[in-house]
Amino acid sequence: MVLPRKDGLAVLDHLRHRANRPRILVLSARNQVSDRISVLNMGADDYLAKPFSFDELLARLRALSRRPKAAKLLFLSMGAMSIYPLTRLVDVAGATPPRF
Known part of the structure; x- marks a missing residue:
């Protein structure tokens, strides 16, 4: 091309x-x-x-x-912190995730 x-x-x-x-x-x-x-x-x-x-x-x-988009990344995790891009939530050591 x-x-x-x-x-x-x-x-x-x-x-x-x-x-x-x-x-x-x-x-x-x-x-x-x-x-x-x-x-x-x-x-x-x-x-x-x-x-x-x-x-x-x-x-x-x-x-x-x-066509549906490819599957989105469900979460990223590092140590005690997990980030959920689809819901925009962060979980630190099992605490209630805050919304942002």
């Missing part, structure tokens, strides 16, 4: 390693099966080769938006 300043595969790799990873739809002029397989194996959620129908692009974007 060719972009003006950065290779598309490098962008894909960067996005794949983010904590709040977005859904990724790759639009590319490369239409070889090996290209599609490589990009999907690297973490893309979908692949659409150019030229494409705008209606198909919209349908794929709607389909991606319906």
